[in-house]
Amino acid sequence: xxxxxxxxxxxxxxxxxxxxxxxxxxxxxxxxxxxxxxxxxxxxxxxxxxxxxxxxxxxxxxxxxxxxxxxxxxxxxxxxxxxxxxxxxxxxxxxxxxxxxxxxxxxxxxxxxxxxxxxxxxxxxxxxxxxxxxxxxxxxxxxxxxxxxxxxxxxxxxxxxxxxxxxxxxxxxxxxxxxxxxxxxxxxxxxxxxxxxxxxxxxxxxxxxxxxxxxxxxxxxxxxxxxxxxxxxxxxxxxxxxxxxxxxxxxxxxxxxxxxxxxxxxxxxxxxxxxxxxxxxxxxxxxxxxxxxxxxxxxxxxxxxxxxxxxxxxxxxxxxxxxxxxxxxxxxxxxxxxxxxxxxxxxxxxxxxxxxxxxxxxxxxxxxxxxxxxxxxxxxxxxxxxxxxxxxxx
Amino acid sequence: xxxxxxxxxxxxxxxxxxxxxxxxxxxxxxxxxxxxxxxxxxxxxxxxxxxxxxxxxxxxxxxxxxxxxxxxxxxxxxxxxxxxxxxxxxxxxxxxxxxxxxxxxxxxxxxxxxxxxxxxxxxxxxxxxxxxxxxxxxxxxxxxxxxxxxxxxxxxxxxxxxxxxxxxxxxxxxxxxxxxxxxxxxxxxxxxxxxxxxxxxxxxxxxxxxxxxxxxxxxxxxxxxxxxxxxxxxxxxxxxxxxxxxxxxxxxxxxxxxxxxxxxxxxxxxxxxxxxxxxxxxxxxxxxxxxxxxxxx
Numbered sequence: 001x002x003x004x005x006x007x008x009x010x011x012x013x014x015x016x017x018x019x020x021x022x023x024x025x026x027x028x029x030x031x032x033x034x035x036x037x038x039x040x041x042x043x044x045x046x047x048x049x050x051x052x053x054x055x056x057x058x059x060x061x062x063x064x065x066x067x068x069x070x071x072x073x074x075x076x077x078x079x080x081x082x083x084x085x086x087x088x089x090x091x092x093x094x095x096x097x098x099x100x101x102x103x104x105x106x107x108x109x110x111x112x113x114x115x116x117x118x119x120x121x122x123x124x125x126x127x128x129x130x131x132x133x134x135x136x137x138x139x140x141x142x143x144x145x146x147x148x149x150x151x152x153x154x155x156x157x158x159x160x161x162x163x164x165x166x167x168x169x170x171x172x173x174x175x176x177x178x179x180x181x182x183x184x185x186x187x188x189x190x191x192x193x194x195x196x197x198x199x200x201x202x203x204x205x206x207x208x209x210x211x212x213x214x215x216x217x218x219x220x221x222x223x224x225x226x227x228x229x230x231x232x233x234x235x236x237x238x239x240x241x242x243x244x245x246x247x248x249x250x251x252x253x254x255x256x257x258x259x260x261x262x263x264x265x266x267x268x269x270x271x272x273x274x275x276x277x278x279x280x281x282x283x284x285x286x287x288x289x290x291x292x293x294x295x296x297x298x299x300x301x302x303x304x305x306x307x308x309x310x311x312x313x314x315x316x317x318x319x320x321x322x323x324x325x326x327x328x329x330x331x332x333x334x335x336x337x338x339x340x341x342x343x344x345x346x347x348x349x350x351x352x353x354x355x356x357x358x359x360x361x362x363x364x365x366x367x368x369x370x371x372x373x374x375x376x377x378x379x380x381x382x383x384x385x386x387x388x389x390x391x392x393x394x
Numbered sequence: 395x396x397x398x399x400x401x402x403x404x405x406x407x408x409x410x411x412x413x414x415x416x417x418x419x420x421x422x423x424x425x426x427x428x429x430x431x432x433x434x435x436x437x438x439x440x441x442x443x444x445x446x447x448x449x450x451x452x453x454x455x456x457x458x459x460x461x462x463x464x465x466x467x468x469x470x471x472x473x474x475x476x477x478x479x480x481x482x483x484x485x486x487x488x489x490x491x492x493x494x495x496x497x498x499x500x501x502x503x504x505x506x507x508x509x510x511x512x513x514x515x516x517x518x519x520x521x522x523x524x525x526x527x528x529x530x531x532x533x534x535x536x537x538x539x540x541x542x543x544x545x546x547x548x549x550x551x552x553x554x555x556x557x558x559x560x561x562x563x564x565x566x567x568x569x570x571x572x573x574x575x576x577x578x579x580x581x582x583x584x585x586x587x588x589x590x591x592x593x594x595x596x597x598x599x600x601x602x603x604x605x606x607x608x609x610x611x612x613x614x615x616x617x618x619x620x621x622x623x624x625x626x627x628x629x630x631x632x633x634x635x636x637x638x639x640x641x642x643x644x645x646x647x648x649x650x651x652x653x654x655x656x657x658x659x660x661x662x663x664x665x666x667x668x669x670x671x672x673x674x675x676x677x678x679x680x681x682x683x684x685x686x687x688x689x690x691x
Binding site for chain 2: 069070071090091092096097098100102104105106107108109110112113115116117118120121122129130133134137143146147165166169
């Protein structure tokens with residue numbers, strides 16, 4: 001009855017036809033009482049794609065995933081998996097599997113029995129169950145733990161078992177609900193690499209839900225930045241990072257220095273109390289009228305910092321500010337400088353460690369950046385999510 | 395200065411003291427009396443000559459019949475409690491809105507706070523041939539004559555199921571609640587439907603709670619004599635009544651003690667036998683779902 005079996009009968013040599021593994025969400029809406037969790041969301045996921053749904057908690061990313069899995073039904077809109085609408089279909093009739101946030105391994109079964117569970121439910125012959133469970137455990141290097149109970153495993157090992165338990169069913173789409181959230185940092189980075197390799201090897205569509213921008217940036221083919229039940233921007237990692245379409249996306253992915261003020265020079269520059277911040281107007285973005293309230297964003301890695309020779313002298317020219325160095329932190333590959341510009345504005349600069357200037361705390365410093373590194377967005381109070389936002393000036 | 399530290403088992407001393415004073419000593423006394431005899435019309439027990447005679451006396455055909463009746467009511471009552479309590483507990487723990495659970499538990503508990511005897515007499519009124527239930531059934535036309543259920547084994551069964559149902563529902567509720575929604579979702583995600591999910595995930599994980607519920611109902615039910623006295627009459631005799639009548643009416647503590655010891659033995663042996671039976675029944679299912687992989691290549 002599953003679409004995978006049908007796909008196989010259509011083309012016995014190739015396990016997946018063209019549409020198999022695609023996911024389409026069309027104007028999907030989900031409400032909980034008065035609260036709208038997902039608000040007319042549309043998204044087309046290509047077969048074999050690694051897509052991340054990224055956003056803060058409450059943005060609707062997990063609800064979206066749960067609707068694809070079948071744990072929730074949308075109030076409006078359509079969901080199509082492998083080209084077929086799954087509206088009303090329970091989870092056990094969908095050709096998708098989920099890796100859960102807390103793994104949800106069955107505590108009363110061994111690792112092998114957990115992995116075999118999905119196959120047993122599909123009445124797979126015993127010999128095949130054993131063979132495929134062995135293969136799946138080999139895939140995640142957990143074969144030697146086959147007879148352990150989940151409680152006897154570490155978090156990372158449980159994670160691998162959860163992955164094997166889902167992959168053994170050969171789903172067209174694998175849904176991952178913040179699967180790395182419970183792991184420590186080093187293990188998380190290892191698993192990110194492994195997941196990405198596994199995904200490209202198996203060619204299965206991965207839909208990955210996370211609030212961790214680093215995870216999304218390092219693994220995804222495309223990232224959907226979500227906000228209030230909608231997709232704010234959908235693009236690959238480079239585009240999301242370098243050319244965000246809104247202050248919200250700019251703030252959520254990576255860190256930003258924001259300068260608030262009024263738009264001048266045809267919407268390409270901001271007149272702020274700390275001087276003129278000028279960027280290059282991009283045609284991709286909606287035009288901004290002069291005089292409206294805007295904010296300019298500059299990433300810390302684009303900010304050059306040096307000792308201020310003429311301390312106290314007013315800043316001259318655009319994209320140049322003076323301030324007092326509040327502190328220096330060593331981040332490993334980079335050094336981070338926190339500079340106080342005024343009573344309510346500070347600035348972060350980051351330089352690669354080998355070329356980082358040696359500056360004394362409390363000394364006067366001068367910071368500058370190029371026009372190309374500045375982006376101007378309409379003001380958005382909610383853009384505080386995630387990245388560093390300097391407090392607004394009055 | 396060294397502070398005084400008691401060993402850890404000191405925490406259990408109150409419980410031990412209670413158990414020894416009010417359980418071990420009385421049961422020991424009953425066991426001891428059961429080997430004695432009734433010395434005359436005015437004596438209750440004597441233990442200067444010990445024998446198994448009271449046991450032989452207790453195992454008379456009449457007594458055996460009552461024993462079988464007790465066992466029947468005990469097993470049927472416990473199974474009925476399970477059959478009624480399991481869906482209710484599952485619904486309360488899984489389906490009912492989370493903010494209503496407190497209210498539902500209270501509704502299960504409230505009748506239990508009422509006096510046991512009062513509730514049982516309530517059933518006497520309901521089940522009486524001239525009671526409202528009887529009249530209703532006749533008016534509606536379900537029965538031709540008055541309800542002939544009071545003072546039968548069926549009435550005892552209705553009474554014990556009503557009286558012991560909360561003791562079944564509460565442990566089952568806790569057991570189902572503890573399984574949590576995540577594992578059920580994982581099961582459905584892996585292709586199991588509702589029945590499959592219940593049989594392979596919810597039920598096995600709730601099994602300890604189910605066993606607790608069965609024991610909590612079965613053990614007091616087997617020794618119950620109030621329900622049988624109020625609703626049972628001659629046909630609904632239970633061992634508890636015989637024991638009580640030996641101690642109170644016949645003043646034969648020796649025979650009463652022998653009956654009580656036999657009752658304890660029957661409860662223990664039957665509970666163990668039922669447990670063993672259930673375990674044997676589960677063996678083929680366990681074997682079917684077992685997965686053993688060959689050593690890694």
